[in-house]
Amino acid sequence: MKNLISKWYKNHALIYKILLFIGTTFLIVYLFPKSGKFKYNFDKNKPWQSENLYAPFDFAIQKTPEELEKEKSAIVKNSAVYFDLFSEVKDFVYEDYNKKFNATFDDSLGRKKTELYRIGKLVLDQIYKNGVLEEDYNYPNDKSVILLDGQNQVATTTYSELAKIDAFRKILEKQLEEKRNSNFSAVFVSMFFDLIEPNLKVNKSITQNALNEELDKISSTRGNVERETLIISKGELVEGHKYDILKSLESEYESQVWSASNYTWVVISYSLLVALTLLMLLLFLRKYRKDVFLDNTKVTFIFFNILLMVLLTTLIVKYNSKFVYVVPLCVLPLVLKAFFDARLGLFAHVLTVLLLGFVVPNSYEYMFLQITAGIVTILTVSELYKRANLFISVGQITLVYIVTYFAFFVIHEGSIIELDLEAFGMFILCGLATLFVQPLIYIYERLFGLVSDVSLLELSDTNTKLLKELSNKAPGTFHHSLNVANLAEASANEIGANAMLVRVGALYHDIGKMKNPTYFTENQSTGLNPHDELSAQESAAIIFSHVLDGIEIAKKNNLPDRVIDFIRTHHGTSMVYYFYMKEKEIDIATDADDFRYPGPKPFSKETAILMMCDSVEAASKSLKDPSSTKINHFVENIINKQMEDGQFLNANITFKEIESIKKILKNKLANIFHLRIEYPE
Template identity: 35%
Template sequence: MKFMKKLRVRLRNWRKEYLDFSTNTYKIIWAVIFFVLVVLILSLDLIPNQVDLRSGQVSQSDITAPRTITFIDRNRTSELRQRAADAAPRVYEEDSTVEEDVLKKVNNLFKAINDKREFFYYNKITINEESTAQNSNADSEQTAADKENNLTAAEIEKFSQEEITEIADLVRGEIDYDLSRESLAVLITLNNEKLLGIKNRALDLLETKLEGRILPSDLASAREELRQSAMEMDISRRERLALAEVTESVIAANMFLNQEATASRRQEAISEVEAVEKTVRQGEIIVRKGDVVTESDIDILERLGLQKGGINYYNITGRIIISFILVLLLGFYFYKYQKKVWQDNSKLLLIELLILIVVFFAKIMTLFQNPFVDFMVPTAMASILLTVLISSDTALITTLFISLLVAPVYDMNFNIVLTSFLAGLIGIFSVTKVKERGDIIRAGLNVSFILVFLIGGLSLLQQNQDWTYLIWSIGGGIVNGLLVGVLANGLLPYLEDLFDMTSSVKLLELSNPSQPILKRMLVEAPGTYHHSVIVGNLAETAAEDVGADSLLARAAAYYHDIGKLKRPYFFSDNQFGGENPHDKTSPNLSALIIKSHVKDGVEMAEENGLPAKIIDIIKQHHGTNLISYFYQQALQDNKHDDIEKKDFRYDGPKPQSKEAAIIMLADITEAAIRSKNFNKNNHDRIEGFVRGLVKDKLIENQLDQSNLTLSDLDTIVKSFVKVLTGIYHQRVEYPEKLLKEMKGGNNSD
């Protein structure tokens, strides 16, 4: 017990230091931290994935699907589309300029042969004439230019092998394709008639070949056909070889692929192939032990989150966007429709903390990859705690928010989202009126009961689920409710202390007479104790009638005068006709002692860990009322006019809530009625007296900040009178004969 008390004090001190802030700056800081933590929980894996397989690797164990998924089989779809694209006909267009270019190359070749051997021959003759050595070059050039096809066979035969090679090199420099020196040497040594015959044969072969379609892929076969045709000519073998090489070298494709039209046909063929869907059912073996892992297996493992892989930036970006939108909408809801929550940073922090706890818990659950734990997300825990500590409206919107956040954690699994939300709703409905901690446990049992039917219904809707899956899922739902009850019950007292919130459960516990401070009051200040009990009855009834928190009013009434425990004998409640210590003290000191019970009460309340709401009521239950008895006494005793009223007033503040104001009125009403010497059986007399007391406080402006209306005050008076009439009702006198008979009966027993 001492440890718990110390822990609660530490939590309270920590809260005051770090959580008691009211500026929007802190609100923004905590909101940013909350958003970052949500994104981290959603995006990061808590432990490495279970497998790290590669295509072609042998699996060391059976790997089964933890849940059912339907997806596009990218590999199969890509394969079918590639086949369709490859099968799509290519579009070719004929180039009419190819034949002209090919024939032109042949003509240029033979012209170059004639020109170069004539030019070389005449230059050679001129160089050998000694008498015209100085003018030989000019004359020979002119002679060579003026003559054409004029070399005879005899002149051609005069070329040496070195000269033929030199002429061949000159010819090769004139053409833009490659011909061997051997073939050129054959052509150079032919007489004009034979050379012209080879030329005509080459042109005929090429023209015939180019009449048909020659694709780039057909060039090899076209060259082979030209070679065969050339080798069938009725000429020498040397000439046939030269003719074959010439035709092979200049032949070109006359049909070319139309890239744009072909791409269009390929795309059309691809678009006609529909995407192949594949379904992997829960429990299905993806890879068997000993099997070779394929690319398709890797794809399925990645989709199920079982394959260790690189960072999926698209997935992370999507989760960041979803988280940002949801956080923004949640904040806007509280700002627009729940001002009290928005203005109370402690409540906002509590909401954020519970959201993080549940989402983090859900993230841990995904690691097990089992239907049993899939349905154990404790969303209802947050729903129950928020209903008890704040309100059901806050709990409802937060439950929806949590359920939507859980969706990306479970790969947008609708069953998990729906189960999470409905479990939260059940929790909210189950704790709208909590009277003891056992009600929270019962709320958890309600969650278990409903989830059995909900999960069963969802499982039966999926006809592919077997009975094993159904049993495991229902088992997870049952454990969910039990877990919710235990967690909510266990966290409640710590959250109350950490965020300085007071639940109805806490107030009920504080109202128990077995509380140490109340037991002490009963022994050390019995008059004050009984006064507090009656004030509690008055305050509870009045608060309930005006729509205030009746449970808070009763609990606060029990503790409003605990400060009198420091000096109980200075208060008339506890003097019981004995000596009055105020007779020996000055009015100023007596007033100071009387006032000090408020300050002492606050200190004792803080030491005992009482909620802030009760501490506030202890501060405010006397407002700034005047301690009139000692003030009047001071005026009578003092011969100088230096008495100030403020020295005889309570320090306040005035009541800031309906509950505080009701306790102030109940306090003075009980004390005044008890001290007055008039017939308390007279209902009208009591009502008139109570109305006078309430009117006095209204005139003194003690109720200005309490939000009580005149209608509320009238209701409070009637409530007080009803309770007081019951307390001071006239008892019926028993007849003397009946009393004797009762006594006789008792004696006989």
């Protein structure tokens, strides 16, 4: 049992990666749509590129959304409106009319009164023939209307046959004019305004229920295709009825067939493809980015970003697939490039796009667009910490999106007449969303403990608290660090290494000397050397300690691990030769290993560059009467000794790159010492 636990502990990093791999695969498959993919790609009004297609099973031809909408519109237009008819209102109005008429007109009018009464009654009969509306509902005049008295249907008419509440005025004036009684118009109008009451009110519940019943009767299909029926032949244009049949088959294929009978097989197949994709990423890291592969935090960070992009895209597709290009997918290569390198960023981006091909519509077009944009992102964004560079790059990415989409649209449609400008707006939104990469990088640094070029830029400021302290306590070391930083940055630029990283590493590599600054020659301003009173071994111990002291100070000040690596490795396992020879004068059997730094040796181009520049800059102070020949021999001698001592065996740096660094150091030292040609006297 103990051996088993010990074995598990030794392999805990590998076990974690396996669990991370399985977990990420599970989550991505969970997000994917659980349906089969129609294996044929086709576009409207384009030739059918595959073999002759026969119906694999019986299926119904689906109506297009336009056809269904047209049918719905027709039903809504022709549907009847139900009104409640309150018959007791009419009786009340007639009774009230008799009272008000007798109170208004005097009996002295004789036969005229009888005639006027008949006119008023005639007007009431006309406006209450079908009923008086409570309000104007703005229905079309030919809208069918059904009148209900309680639950019973009493009449069917049209909306134009229903009277508005003020309709009596025109009818009354017309009747009075025909009977030559216009002088009584004002009296009648005044009386009718108080008299007329509406007796029709729309019944929204019954009207809506009746409409829903009719809408439910709409069939979503029109006709069937029997199994083994030839749907389309190779080379035939996909248009009209054939296009509708193919869309129906695609819909049937992706819903009923797969979700009902082969769900498990679909999930297993998705899992295999996703697992294969993520395995390729792990193999890439293991072969080409060993340091990243061994760091579980970094591997988790990469998997998390891939999962985040899949999550965002699937959510957008489920909401509305036309907004799929709003997802700022180019944030992925930007973030990975900021924390790692361009090659890893592009590789992860391409794999993510391949995964999203299962989710998005028009997958080929989508993948071409996103891979192209990812390549442009990697090629254009060189210094992410410079805001102008980011804005320019985002503009270029957006332009690539627009141009590529335009080309695809013309290929599909054959013209630009129906060009969808809304898509261009989505690409602009995508570009604006990509600008969020700056705060996102800051968040990632805090969550995962990583460091980007943006943070390195902040650390390179010589006004930071730690560098201020170094300049006050050890001014000579501070000046030395500045010189090394300039040499290292120039060397890194020459061979394509991370210049910002190596500059920051150079600025902080000797901060451990703050503990005992006077024990280092660059800080000895009085001419007194405290090493004169110490043994060679004691002096060597103090010199060695500045590395461990530097690591301790760096950790207290929360410097990133990538910067601390420069403190650990800037001397590698080299020897403090002066004190070794001093001790050897006393004891010839002195062990050379006692005068070597504990290491480790440099394990990257950047740390190797710092070792070379640090040694050359420090030793250059001892040059007397420097000349070009002396400087050349001096640089060659120091770096060749480091190579012979095996200091660069763990660093991925080539002989050609080392020669380029030598050339830069020679030129820089020549400028520092202001070498001039000798003029004749």
